[in-house]
Amino acid sequence: MALLHPNSSRILCYEAAHQSDTMDMTPPRELKSLELITRLKRAPSEHKGSAGKVLLVGGAPGMAGALMLSGKAALHLGAGWTILEMLDPTSAHALPEQAELMVRLASFNARVQLETTAPDVIAIGPGLGFSALAKDWLIASLCFPKVPLVIDADALNLIADNPEFLDLLKQRNTAFPGMTVLTPHPGEAAHLLNITAAAIQANRTAALSDLVKLTNSIVVLKGQHTLVASPLHPVEQCSQGNPGMAIGGMGDVLTGTIAALAAQGIRHNLDLWESSCIGIQLHATAADSLVAQQIGPIGLTPSELILEMRNLLNKLL
Template identity: 40%
Template sequence: MPVVPHHRDLYTVEQVRVLDRRAIDDLGMTGFELMNRAATAAFAALCRHWPEARRMVVFCGPGNNGGDGYLLASLAHGAGMAVEVIELSDVSHGDAAHARDTWQRSMGITRHWQQDASLPLADVYVDALYGTGLNRAPEPSATGLIDRINASSVPVLALDVPSGLNADTGDCPGTAIRADMTVSFIAAKRGMYTGHAATIVGILQLDTLGLPDSLWRGMPADASLLEATYLPPRARDAHKGYCGHVLAIGGDYGTAGAIRLCGEATLRSGAGLVSIATRTENIFALNSARPELMAHGVHGPQELQWLLDRADVLAVGPGLGQGAWGHALWLTALDSGKPMVLDADGLNLLAREPQRFSVPVVLTPHPGEAARLLGKSIAQVQADRFASARALAHRYNAIVVLKGPGSLIAHPDGRLDVCIWGNPGMASGGMGDLLTGVITALLAQGCSAWDAACLGVGLHARAGDLAARRGERGLLASDLLEPLRMLGNGLEHD
């Protein structure tokens, strides 16, 4: 597929409505012409992806998304395919009614959906039930149909957005179509790249429908997709002091593995020196497993201070605990004024004792930690991940990485990037400790907090994808260490 204009730009549903309106008002196009272009683009994508398809069923709702479906059905019927339309309602309005009339004139088969009916056999199902305007659970009649479609073994092409998915937030208030492919029109909707969307959209293609670049003029994107970027090659006279000294603080009783993973990821991501402040009982194991880590037993703030004085950047939280020991080290680290990454119990302690930061800080919460930091439920955080990430960045004056499928990186000034890499195999213990180490290493090497978070999230997720080539299930956090080293040096393949 050729790269389309604005391929990294993500927009809200309201912004896309404005772009639609501009195409009509400023470019002199009709809504029906846009609908025809969308149907043509979707039919072309269907033929490319399923070239052997000869039988098609199109499920149409009463709105404009249904109108796209009726016109696609007309195109397929005209191309000689066996096409059947199943509609939720025989009442449509405006351009959708015109599209339905076009289909009716083609003399194709149309059936009204009945809850007790069986679905016709087909090579491809086309979902044109709901468009981007749906921000609630589908109606009961549509819910039954969606469940039947999902239970079938027939591949599904969704038009613009899989029905039931909130294209603004990535949330699913009820049931939703699980598409094998989604063709999105005009502009990329931000909710298609995070949250529940990961299991729903399938292969996602954007078609701008041949609209001129002037349409987007003066319309700033709400968010952007991360790009695959790298640090520049090191200077030939570089030395370990040039590459930054990181102090990783954590590893309470029974959690030495967390601080070790963080430290190893920091080394593999290019930090020159990595010290570990941990329980004395962990020192032998850390020295034996990874002698490059300079592990120190620390009983309290006094023993931590000299390590803080030597460090450039801190990683605080992996295995830290929330007891007296962890809390004392956490307070001392925050009082140091050093740039840092806070994760795990570093975030849980912050939720108990909130503060706004005046030094570069990156927070890396998963949805549960984000909920505690915001005083909300996990469901409320996930219902609008964009708003949640931005609220965290504003509340704490920090760069925030809201982890999960389609991780979000938010800046206090409102900027937000979305990660398009990563896989379900990364849902295992230790992955967050690695991410903390990667971002901290990039801070130590001179990146701003924003750049370190964006680059670190991308490297971490892409390393996970490389490691998952041998299978997602059973993927270990330590499996990412070698791919991290490779990607950090700009090497794509093992």
């Protein structure tokens, strides 16, 4: 399994180091977060400011779709405003099929842009790439105070490759505990821990615990039976979900979903941990619901999942 990795001695050490943990480890608790959705019920007087402003960063050339999917998810899961900071110049324009999204061309003044926009939640990573512009936005996001921050995809790879970004992440978590969530798939988790995806999959609970220790963040380890934990919360496991979700863009949708829930949560008494847990379970439950209607597993799309999440959320209010 993991022994094919060029750095196989590191993996052997990793697996050996976790053998005793594995034996002692109690199984993760089952994630049961959907009852929290009632907190999102809106008072008759609420306005878009109550639902919060989500700013999403990513969409480098060739991957604009990733950011659009996150944006569509944020919009349909209830964010008051959804702003896309798009890195691809040819895609940074209003989207006729989703005119509600506010699309901007990301430029090299990320810190000033963030200060001017004053988002309630930032999410960074879907299709972000590894350019100097991507790094500028990641640094500015990590340094932006107080608001919940969702870190996904290439933003995780940038943190894995640049120790100074990991330091910024830790400083952020010291100053604002519980305000940052990372959503790696096993490939990104492997990059962060400098092991293989196979080693992550061989002991997901131990890998998650190492990711929490490494980053001091809330961490969502995606894949079959997604796991979530934080420095303050033991591991919980999502029982829902299915292989119909194995399609590019599904993770981007989760990122936008968590961001939208966290933005509403600010005025609806949901913290980032709770918003992340709801997002994970709603995402997987919606996929199961679509498969039960024969919309998948084959050919289930992230865009269809967004609409099913909206249905479920409104049913559970």
